[in-house]
Amino acid sequence: MVANTPSERALYQRAYNAASSVIDGVDLSAGDGAAVPDIVIGTRISTE
Numbered sequence: 001m002v003a004n005t006p007s008e009r010a011l012y013q014r015a016y017n018a019a020s021s022v023i024d025g026v027d028l029s030a031g032d033g034a035a036v037p038d039i040v041i042g043t044r045i046s047t048e
Contacts, residue, residue: 015041 003009018041025037 003012019039022037022039027034
């Protein structure tokens with residue numbers, strides 16, 4: 001995917017940040033069948 005606009009770049013960055021934070025938190029020593037955490041990307045724009 002290619003981000004053609006600033007809003008697309010912002011969305012792609014939010015998706016990457018959300019996915020990478022969940023992946024970084026995965027316990028690699030957990031056995032087979034362990035639950036994989038959900039990745040939730042909020043649709044609201046922060047005003048902070």
